[in-house]
Amino acid sequence: MLVLFLMVLPGFPAPTFGSGDDNNTEIAEGQHPLYIVKEIVEVTSDWAAVEWVGGLRVLAVRQKVVEGSDAPEFRYEVSPHLRVWVAKRSYNTTRVVIEIEALALRGDESTLINVSKGNIEYAKVILYAYSVTARSFEKLAEFLNDGTNPMAFALDLSTLYAMPSAKANVKEAVGELRKNVLAFYYPWYANPAGPSRRWFHWTETGSSGVTYESIAQSEHYPLLGAYDVADEAVVLAHMYMARQAGIDGFIVSWWGIDTFEDTQMTRILSLADRTGLKATIYYETTRDLTLEDVVTELTYVLRKYAAAPSFLKDSGRPVVFIYAVLYAGRDPSFWLEVRRRVEASAGPVVLIGDVVGHGYRGFGTGHEYAELYMDVFDGFHSYIFLGEDVRWFYRSAVERLRIAQIPAQDIDEAFTSAYSGEDVNAFLKSVSLTAAPGNDLTKIGGDASLFRDRKEGEFYATYWRTAIELDVHSVLITSWNEWHEGTEIEPSREYGFDYIRLTRRFVEEYKQASLPTPKASFSATVKASAEKSTIVLEAATEVPALIITIEIKPLEGVSDVEVRGEYHAYLKDRTTTRALDVVTLVPPRGSLVIEAPYKVSATSPALELRITAYDPAGDLYKLFDGQVTVAATTTMKTTTMNATTFTTTQTINVTLTKTKPPETITKETTTTFTATDIKWSTTLVMAVAAAALAIAVSIIMARRIKVNKPALQDQGR
Numbered sequence: 001m002l003v004l005f006l007m008v009l010p011g012f013p014a015p016t017f018g019s020g021d022d023n024n025t026e027i028a029e030g031q032h033p034l035y036i037v038k039e040i041v042e043v044t045s046d047w048a049a050v051e052w053v054g055g056l057r058v059l060a061v062r063q064k065v066v067e068g069s070d071a072p073e074f075r076y077e078v079s080p081h082l083r084v085w086v087a088k089r090s091y092n093t094t095r096v097v098i099e100i101e102a103l104a105l106r107g108d109e110s111t112l113i114n115v116s117k118g119n120i121e122y123a124k125v126i127l128y129a130y131s132v133t134a135r136s137f138e139k140l141a142e143f144l145n146d147g148t149n150p151m152a153f154a155l156d157l158s159t160l161y162a163m164p165s166a167k168a169n170v171k172e173a174v175g176e177l178r179k180n181v182l183a184f185y186y187p188w189y190a191n192p193a194g195p196s197r198r199w200f201h202w203t204e205t206g207s208s209g210v211t212y213e214s215i216a217q218s219e220h221y222p223l224l225g226a227y228d229v230a231d232e233a234v235v236l237a238h239m240y241m242a243r244q245a246g247i248d249g250f251i252v253s254w255w256g257i258d259t260f261e262d263t264q265m266t267r268i269l270s271l272a273d274r275t276g277l278k279a280t281i282y283y284e285t286t287r288d289l290t291l292e293d294v295v296t297e298l299t300y301v302l303r304k305y306a307a308a309p310s311f312l313k314d315s316g317r318p319v320v321f322i323y324a325v326l327y328a329g330r331d332p333s334f335w336l337e338v339r340r341r342v343e344a345s346a347g348p349v350v351l352i353g354d355v356v357g358h359g360y361r362g363f364g365t366g367h368e369y370a371e372l373y374m375d376v377f378d379g380f381h382s383y384i385f386l387g388e389d390v391r392w393f394y395r396s397a398v399e400r401l402r403i404a405q406i407p408a409q410d411i412d413e414a415f416t417s418a419y420s421g422e423d424v425n426a427f428l429k430s431v432s433l434t435a436a437p438g439n440d441l442t443k444i445g446g447d448a449s450l451f452r453d454r455k456e457g458e459f460y461a462t463y464w465r466t467a468i469e470l471d472v473h474s475v476l477i478t479s480w481n482e483w484h485e486g487t488e489i490e491p492s493r494e495y496g497f498d499y500i501r502l503t504r505r506f507v508e509e510y511k512q513a514s515l516p517t518p519k520a521s522f523s524a525t526v527k528a529s530a531e532k533s534t535i536v537l538e539a540a541t542e543v544p545a546l547i548i549t550i551e552i553k554p555l556e557g558v559s560d561v562e563v564r565g566e567y568h569a570y571l572k573d574r575t576t577t578r579a580l581d582v583v584t585l586v587p588p589r590g591s592l593v594i595e596a597p598y599k600v601s602a603t604s605p606a607l608e609l610r611i612t613a614y615d616p617a618g619d620l621y622k623l624f625d626g627q628v629t630v631a632a633t634t635t636m637k638t639t640t641m642n643a644t645t646f647t648t649t650q651t652i653n654v655t656l657t658k659t660k661p662p663e664t665i666t667k668e669t670t671t672t673f674t675a676t677d678i679k680w681s682t683t684l685v686m687a688v689a690a691a692a693l694a695i696a697v698s699i700i701m702a703r704r705i706k707v708n709k710p711a712l713q714d715q716g717r
Helices: 232-245 260-275 291-305 332-346 367-371 390-401 408-419 455-470 498-511
Strands: 004-008 030-043 047-053 057-067 075-078 084-087 096-105 110-117 123-131 136-145 151-156 166-172 181-185 249-254 278-283 317-322 350-354 379-381 424-428 430-435 474-477 522-528 532-539 545-554 569-574 579-586 590-597 606-614 620-629 647-654 663-668 698-700
Touching: 030 047, 030 084, 030 408, 047 123, 057 075, 057 408, 057 424, 075 096, 084 096, 096 166, 096 408, 110 123, 110 136, 136 151, 181 278, 181 498, 232 260, 232 498, 232 545, 232 579, 249 260, 260 278, 260 291, 278 291, 291 317, 291 332, 332 350, 367 390, 390 430, 390 455, 408 424, 430 455, 455 498, 474 498, 522 606, 522 620, 532 545, 532 579, 532 606, 545 590, 579 590
Parallel strands: 166 424, 181 249, 181 474, 249 278, 278 317, 317 350, 350 379, 379 430, 430 474, 647 698
Antiparallel strands: 004 151, 030 096, 030 123, 030 166, 047 084, 047 110, 057 096, 075 084, 110 151, 123 136, 522 532, 532 590, 545 579, 545 606, 569 579, 606 620, 647 663
8 A cells, every 4th residue: 555744854954965865785696576667757847856755776767858948058968876967047937747667676665755846836746567467557645745845655565565566676786706816907007128218207317316215296105116017027026925925906097098008008918827816807988989989999998908818807797997077077878888889899897986986085975976977888987086984985885876777778678668567677886995004195286175194004904904895896996006105015125015915914804714824935045256146046936936025245355246147126225335136026936046256356356145035925935145255266066055943024013804803814925044064175275254144034014104295286187
């Protein structure tokens, strides 16, 4: 039985769609009863708004203006939640009639329908339900607001629920990416010391902008130095660390055909295939692009890259993330036409749009704007949200956007099927949560109000706790390496491997699974002569050695020391008192030969050699720490050191979830030093100076808390 209640609510605010907690229980995959609803909105006032608070789970909407489309300054909008807005010129009384059809699933048992209008005339709403038995619509209710504004009407939906027309088969729109963790990756860094042979993004002033102490355009200092992404070793190192952190793939910033970023994509996909990661593009939209440009570029990407085994796919369809969907006023019709033309030429594609919270920085919710793009995108995300209440923002996003929908291109066919009592397919949109460790735009002249301190990992943890609590579809990380904005989790001097470890712990909690921990075995073999020392670095297992620091200090009788080999070093230091190189990578079950030539001017020349390496988890191995004595007639054939008793301790105090007490993350790595005998040439007997070894060393990695940032202009991304 239909029950109506009329409530008059005083004091009307400016017309707007409400926050609408429509249905706070996620719909399950499977088969559900399907209902056909018709809503007639009749308006003679100069504006009107109709809002459903709770109620149905709407799968598809189509509408037409039956009367009044020629009213002066007429415009209207219908959202997927049956919210309707109509406007005309002030004080115009032209009668406007809009007919809306909806395919819907069962939701709340009752709903509240708010009808608002201008100060003149009336606004009327008439609701009908389709009876497949009678093959006609039956009237459910009629609401009239011709006076006090606004009016709210309570509607019992039991009559409607007794009249299912067909069944809906609900499936995940992006099913295979459920519980994936993906990180935004920036391939725009170049260094003259690398294959690119030029600076890009690190500095605008050439080499003077990058020193051993600081990098002009980077908030923090990478442990790898100001690297070149064209260097295969750099990308591999990133991927091995990302895998250790539990990251499933990279969303790679892409700025157009034949750009620097485009030239890196083939290499990134090839290396992703080697390391077991996936990769896709982040289509950067903040450019002067026509619809034709967007179609051309996306078609190019799909044709050139999507066939790669490592290109991110869902049910065989390539997945593409799109940044700032609303930029330059690109409305749903723009993107719908892009999708139609791209799929016509390149095949089916999954599009994930950055439209949550207006698609820019995430202040307010802006989710009502995202709703307008339901017909276009398979899923939604926000590149970064910097507001105060992360839980509220993403809970609202899930409630508003994690709904089942019928693709726009299939809507007419779906209505035809439903009217005939046949099954209809609907797809549950994905909503990703984006976690960020902090935000700092100081180096790029950004807005100081956007600064977010990392708070010893607590800022990052807040996002992850929310993701776990809401059991979100997937988690994105902003970012792996956006060094300009200080959002990176890639290891740095300031934070070491803190965020690799922290990410791994939260990924395990989110996925409810333990990640594998392969064992590392690294060694360094040193052969010394009067002209040079040769160092052979080896990784004996499937675990690579990363960020290998080789430091040589000349002692008595040694000068002009150099370090060189078949590698690119982006962090090096050369003075009269030391030669230092940071080597990016020794690959799994691989080796690297390094030569250190020097000049000898004494009878008992010596140098001090230190070699350390990280594994992808951030455990530090001391491979050599001692003196090497060289002479013209001597050769040190072998010195190999494998790890024990060298301990690295990391401590971050964060709470993994709100339901657990604070937990301290402590990571220890134990390594042992074993020096082989040093064998000398039999033609000369000399005193041997034994290498002085450090047996137990503890390193506590420093953290930086940034405060009192100056007010700077935000340049965004």
